[in-house]
Amino acid sequence: MTKVEFSRLVDQAPFRWCKEDWQKGTAPHAYTYRRNWNDKDFCEAVLFIRTSGYPIKFWSKEYIYYDLNGFHYWTMGEALNKDGKPHTILMNRAYCKTVKPTEYHDASGYDELFNTDGYHAEDKELFKLLGQVKGSVLDVGCGTGMFLNHYTPKDYTGIDNSLPMLAVFRRANKTYADRGLYTTLGDFKPWRRYDNVFGIYSASYINDPKDFLRVWNGKGKLFLTYFKPTYNPITHIELGISPPYNHYTKQELESIFDTKVIDFGDYYIIKK
Numbered sequence: 412m413t414k415v416e417f418s419r420l421v422d423q424a425p426f427r428w429c430k431e432d433w434q435k436g437t438a439p440h441a442y443t444y445r446r447n448w449n450d451k452d453f454c455e456a457v458l459f460i461r462t463s464g465y466p467i468k469f470w471s472k473e474y475i476y477y478d479l480n481g482f483h484y485w486t487m488g489e490a491l492n493k494d495g496k497p498h499t500i501l502m503n504r505a506y507c508k509t510v511k512p513t514e515y516h517d518a519s520g521y522d523e524l525f526n527t528d529g530y531h532a533e534d535k536e537l538f539k540l541l542g543q544v545k546g547s548v549l550d551v552g553c554g555t556g557m558f559l560n561h562y563t564p565k566d567y568t569g570i571d572n573s574l575p576m577l578a579v580f581r582r583a584n585k586t587y588a589d590r591g592l593y594t595t596l597g598d599f600k601p602w603r604r605y606d607n608v609f610g611i612y613s614a615s616y617i618n619d620p621k622d623f624l625r626v627w628n629g630k631g632k633l634f635l636t637y638f639k640p641t642y643n644p645i646t647h648i649e650l651g652i653s654p655p656y657n658h659y660t661k662q663e664l665e666s667i668f669d670t671k672v673i674d675f676g677d678y679y680i681i682k683k
């Protein structure tokens with residue numbers, strides 16, 4: 412099995428977060444059952460973890476972790492029985508401890524801040540501009556899942572490097588709970604490119620704008636909102652945070668994305 416094949420299989424497998432963790436607002440781990448997989452795929456994926464991963468100690472027991480796109484993956488017990496048949500019936504995953512988090516650590520404060528008629532109206536305008544969305548979606552900097560208040564895509568992946576934002580995302584969007592990944596865009600190496608790539612109120616935090624193009628297949632929409640150089644983000648002021656971000660002029664954005672920039676209040680919008 413290759414890394415790309417493993418990545419595709421775990422991306423398509425139904426993972427469930429452990430129930431009791433919902434109440435705590437944290438989710439140390441999620442699991443998927445072998446019975447919900449093609450048996451051969453499951454067995455090969457387990458062997459892939461065992462042969463490509465690295466050992467870790469957890470409560471004095473040794474496990475093998477394989478790290479991918481913001482998750483540690485591991486299984487327990489023997490990978491195979493003596494007769495070569497799969498032994499382990501469960502695969503686990505948990506958010507990677509090695510991800511560098513952003514300062515977006517007050518998710519309820521974030522939602523409260525934007526729960527006003529003025530901001531709801533701005534979002535409505537923004538999504539009117541985005542229009543219809545068809546095909547797979549990658550929502551970069553998905554936060555608490557605001558995009559999912561407006562659209563219900565069948566094939567959705569959100570990425571964000573804030574655990575508190577992702578905790579609210581999971582609670583607020585139960586059907587998409589296992590679709591929020593803990594990673595930065597720079598570290599995200601998906602097995603496929605996406606029809607639609609969005610960076611809604613988040614594009615300025617992405618260090619290399621070319622990363623948006625790396626994960627987009629050009630079949631759907633690319634939709635990114637950048638802070639204007641004159642804008643001091645309200646989240647930074649109100650939540651008392653100062654995460655690093657990038658300022659681009661209109662000309663710089665037009666040259667990077669080879670398209671005209673749309674003027675939208677405090678933002679420059681890239682829409683392709």
Ligand SMILES: C[S@@+](CC[C@H](N)C(=O)[O-])C[C@H]1O[C@@H](n2cnc3c(N)ncnc32)[C@H](O)[C@@H]1O
Binds near residue numbers: 513554573612646
């Ligand atoms: C202003 S919030 C926007 C959240 C959501 N898109 C919305 O419209 O409500 C910006 C989000 O980008 C996330 N973020 C910051 N840097 C990131 C990065 N390098 N990769 C992925 N997400 C990032 C933050 O954790 C935060 O949740």
